[in-house]
Amino acid sequence: xxxxxxxxxxxxxxxxxxxxxxxxxLAKGPATVNELAAPYDISLPAISKHVRVLQNAGFIxxxxxxxxxxxxxxxxxxxxxxxxxxAYSHIWDARFDAMDHVLKNLKGDPE
Amino acid sequence: xxxxxxxxxxxxxxxxxxxxxxxxxLAKGPATVNELAAPYDISLPAISKHVRVLQNAGFIxxxxxxxxxxxxxxxxxxxxxxxxxxAYSHIWDARFDAMDHVLKNLKGDPE
DNA sequence: ACATTAATTAACACTTTTATTAATTAACGA
DNA sequence: TCGTTAATTAATAAAAGTGTTAATTAATGT
Numbered sequence: 001x002x003x004x005x006x007x008x009x010x011x012x013x014x015x016x017x018x019x020x021x022x023x024x025x026l027a028k029g030p031a032t033v034n035e036l037a038a039p040y041d042i043s044l045p046a047i048s049k050h051v052r053v054l055q056n057a058g059f060i061x062x063x064x065x066x067x068x069x070x071x072x073x074x075x076x077x078x079x080x081x082x083x084x085x086x087a088y089s090h091i092w093d094a095r096f097d098a099m100d101h102v103l104k105n106l107k108g109d110p111e
Numbered sequence: 112x113x114x115x116x117x118x119x120x121x122x123x124x125x126x127x128x129x130x131x132x133x134x135x136x137l138a139k140g141p142a143t144v145n146e147l148a149a150p151y152d153i154s155l156p157a158i159s160k161h162v163r164v165l166q167n168a169g170f171i172x173x174x175x176x177x178x179x180x181x182x183x184x185x186x187x188x189x190x191x192x193x194x195x196x197x198a199y200s201h202i203w204d205a206r207f208d209a210m211d212h213v214l215k216n217l218k219g220d221p222e
Numbered sequence: 223a224c225a226t227t228a229a230t231t232a233a234c235a236c237t238t239t240t241a242t243t244a245a246t247t248a249a250c251g252a
Numbered sequence: 253t254c255g256t257t258a259a260t261t262a263a264t265a266a267a268a269g270t271g272t273t274a275a276t277t278a279a280t281g282t
Contacts, residue, residue: 004128007125007128007131008126008127008128011122011123011125011126012122012123012126012239014118014122014195015119015122015123015125015126016119016239016240017115017118017119020115020118020122020195023199024198027198027199027202032258032259033258033259033260034257034258034259042240042241042242043241043242043243044258044259044260045241045242045243045259045260045261046240046241046242048259048260048261049239049240049241049260050240052260053239066248066249066250066258067247067248067249067250067257067258067259068249068257068258068259069258069259069260073199073202075199075202075203076203078196078199078202078203079196079203081192081195081196082193082196082197082200082203084125084192085189085190085192085193085196086193087135087138088134088138088184088186088189089193091138091184091186091189092186092187092189092190092193123269127269127270143228143229144228144229144230145227145228145229153270153271153272154271154272154273155228155229155230156229156230156231156271156272156273157270157271157272159229159230159231160230160269160270160271161270163230164269177228177278177279177280178227178228178229178277178278178279178280179227179228179229179279180228180229180230
């Protein structure tokens with residue numbers, strides 16, 4: 001997927017409270033689609049679609065265990081969001097410069 | 112605006128390449144709506160709506176100067192995105208722990 | 223005053239998103 | 253085998269998003 005198109009998918013996926021909620025749930029550990037659906041008043045197919053959207057955006061990896069589909073959080077898509085914000089960090093937070101400096105050192109890339 | 116609703120607005124706003132592009136443009140400095148529209152093939156009203164979406168999400172402050180509407184980037188909404196990712200940082204990047212530690216020190220909140 | 227420029231509003235068309243219920247697929251287990 | 257459970261697919265409806273052109277508002281400057 002192209003960079004722009006993937007950011008479209010990523011941000012669209014995050015633009016729904018239920019989907020952000022599902023990510024928060026998965027941050028605590030894997031869950032099946034039914035488990036993910038449990039807290040909500042909406043139908044299972046609706047949740048199934050939300051999961052699909054998150055999967056297409058790269059937030060979720062879906063496994064197979066018998067008739068279950070255990071979902072796990074794939075952190076890389078979230079990291080891409082963080083990367084996107086980093087391009088603006090110099091504007092919103094002067095501390096970023098210090099952070100950036102520290103990160104370079106942690107990476108073994110001292111200036 | 113409620114927290115959830117504002118994140119909806121923020122992420123929806125970012126879910127369109129033209130709008131992300133406009134933010135990138137404004138990161139370089141203020142611009143009027145016409146200036147923002149210049150690079151694109153779409154109509155001025157379409158850009159005007161994109162700007163409105165960004166404004167409603169809190170990304171843009173729109174001033175008044177005669178018949179011009181100089182737009183400036185409001186970094187706080189971008190910071191909110193960064194904050195959102197921070198809740199997941201412990202998953203996607205072990206370095207965050209070190210970063211977090213450093214940030215606390217920078218804030219004058221040593222452990 | 224009047225034409226020009228900047229921008230928004232209005233009315234409309236088209237597509238996508240989000241949800242529903244019913245039907246289907248697939249694997250389990252008694 | 254046959255009923256149960258997990259999940260998806262299909263058909264559909266309502267709402268939101270994205271774009272268009274034409275009309276309108278508001279301020280400029282000669």
